[in-house]
Amino acid sequence: MKEAMMSYRLTALLLIVGIVFQVSAAQQEISLKTEMVKTKEGEAVHWMPGQIKVKQGDHLKFTVHHDLDAGFDFHGFFIPSLKIAKQVSRHKPLVVEVTIPKDMKPGEYDIGCQFHPKHVPAKLQVESALTETPKH
Numbered sequence: 001m002k003e004a005m006m007s008y009r010l011t012a013l014l015l016i017v018g019i020v021f022q023v024s025a026a027q028q029e030i031s032l033k034t035e036m037v038k039t040k041e042g043e044a045v046h047w048m049p050g051q052i053k054v055k056q057g058d059h060l061k062f063t064v065h066h067d068l069d070a071g072f073d074f075h076g077f078f079i080p081s082l083k084i085a086k087q088v089s090r091h092k093p094l095v096v097e098v099t100i101p102k103d104m105k106p107g108e109y110d111i112g113c114q115f116h117p118k119h120v121p122a123k124l125q126v127e128s129a130l131t132e133t134p135k136h
């Protein structure tokens, strides 16, 4: 009887801990595409949108499009911090799924192109998965 009580208390404690440290990891579908933008040196290809916000533990499904008629026939989809280095050809969307590691340091990471140094990277902004409790 005493043991049952203990296990009940332990379960309750674990539940409370679970609620306090509730994480908000989610599924995200992200569509990226090549776009021409003007830079100081002229025109360059840019991955757009330029900024993508995700959280630690999020499962991401990227669909990467290259539908520009001008310029290179393919571009790179390059996220070194997530060990992704793929090639995306014109009019052949590439699907890449990846989970942001729960221990990935919050901050900004490049989504670049490993083939073209002038290709402007988009920024993957990784935020902490811990939900912040407002303090009063």
Ligand SMILES: [Cu+2]
Pocket (backbone or CB within 6 Å): 045, 072, 074, 075, 076, 113, 115, 116, 119
């Ligand atoms: Cu490129």
